[in-house]
Amino acid sequence: MSNKIKSISDLQLMFHRNERPIYFISATNFNLLGIDRWVNRFRYISYIDCFDGRHPNVFVPSESPHAEFSSIEDINNYLLQHKEVIDLIERRGGKPVATFLMFDEKTEALAEELGMDVWFPPAKLRQRCDNKMETVRIGNKAGVFSVPNALEKVDSYQHLMQIAERNKLGRDLVVQSAFGDSGHTTFFIANEDDFNKHKDEIVNDPEVKIMKRINCRGATLEACATQSGTLVGPLLTEVVGAKELTPYKGGWCGNEVFPGAFSEGVRQKARDMAERFGNQLLQEGYRGYFDLDFLIDQDNGEVYLGELNPRICGASPMTNHAAFAYADAPLFLFHLLEFSGVPFDLNVREINERWAQPHFIDSWSQVVIKYTEDKVDQVTRAPATGIYRLSEDGTMGYQRYDHERRAIDSEREAFFLRITGPGDYRYEGADLGILITRGRSMDDNFKLNIRARDWIRGIKNHYDGKPIVTTQHAVAPAPGSFKIL
Secondary structure, X not given: OOOOEOOHHHXXXXXXXXXXXXXXXXXXXXXXXXXXXXXXXXXEEEOOOOOOOOOOOEEOOOOOOOOOOOOHHXXXXXXXXXXHHHHHHHHHOOOOEEEEOOOOHHHHHHHHHOOOEEOOOOHHHHHHHHOHXXXXXXXXXXXXXXXXXXXXXXXXXXXXXXXXXXXXXXXXXXXXXXXXXXXXXXXXXXXXXXXXXXXXXXXXXXXXXXXXXXOEEEEEEEEEEEOOEEEEEEEEEEEEOOOOOOOOOOOEEXXXXXXXXXXXXXXXXXXXXXXXXXXXXXXXXXXXXXEEEEEEEOOOOOEEEEEEEOOOOOOHHHHOOOHHHHHOOOHHHHHHHHHHOOOXXXXXXXXXXXXXXXXXXXXXXXXXXXXXXXXXXXEEEOOOOEEEEEOOOOOEEEEEOOOOHHHOOOOOEXXXXXXXXXXXEEOOOOEEEEEEEEOOOEOOOOOEOHHHHHHHHHHHHOOEEEEOOOHHHHHOOOOOOOOOO
């Protein structure tokens, strides 16, 4: 297609008629669930078969020997060297395109060997932007400010206190290291004992982010930096640290989107901050999809920049299935357009103004259910992916297979995407699956509501496991293994 894209209908037509094979290669297809409905010749190459072979566009190669995975990049590198994957890519022909949740320079080299274009900024640039210190600096350039902070190397508790005093941060602090998700690399330091618990992680980093501790609520927003400007999705709430879902205090475990989740002032400020940050990312050489976390001070309503995820992320299924996506197009299509090489000129200001309207936001929630017990066993029974129904007495049962969350009929039904299945190990922090429902999963105090707790208990009741009694202990994952979503 050579005509310039000037409207949403042009964009929809372009991908409806797309003939170039586009792949999302990852542990599961969760992050881009449903994009195959919008893009012709789009396929998922996954390591985990969440659908027991029933999803028409998911390809899972047979298991073959590999070194122990320590990251999602390892999984992708394994997939790109798998003969069945290579055969699939060659058989489908064309000039293939690869998209990933996470990738490194080895992934880029493997993709190049297969003749694939990677439609994301280079791994080296993504790594730089992902550094929490660099995020603060990029934000400062754009006038998008973080919670009052200092970026310095720390060598002791006394040194930390000196830095805090010099920067007027108080004595109740939050310290973050450069990389890693917030459940593992954010440390709350109110005294020397707190510091000593995390001393090694803090003093071994060349630089850490030291923040004043505020009474805040988290929010997240996805956007896409393009040559026509930065498109901004809806502001989502975050489910954080719920003990029914995760063993990690402060760990992300879900999102909600609904009109009225935030005041109009907060929503507009976050949208403006995301647009300015995206435009600054373009100046840094980064383009395409990204996610910003925000911290909203509950004492004065101030909105601060939290973290940057220079990629799609766990919130992407919510953004790409919000009402605006069905009215126009999912945000990820604009990312694909940016990298397609097809000329376009879109009125981003008009699109953003339309997407900011409350009726372009409907009410959905998703929660990521982790195994929360401090033990390891092997799963003997697990709930299948599909639609489940909640009874009036709080029990739930399987209704039917589906791979579309839109198939949910009412708030009494939910879509469950299974991650951990029969034969897999359950260990503290393992992702059992994702539950997606219409309506809210939290109450007005942002605690899990009764319906959500019924759903979570119901899903866990569909799991059974047996103790590990053989010498297979050596291959069982360690508690707190890397995340895959």
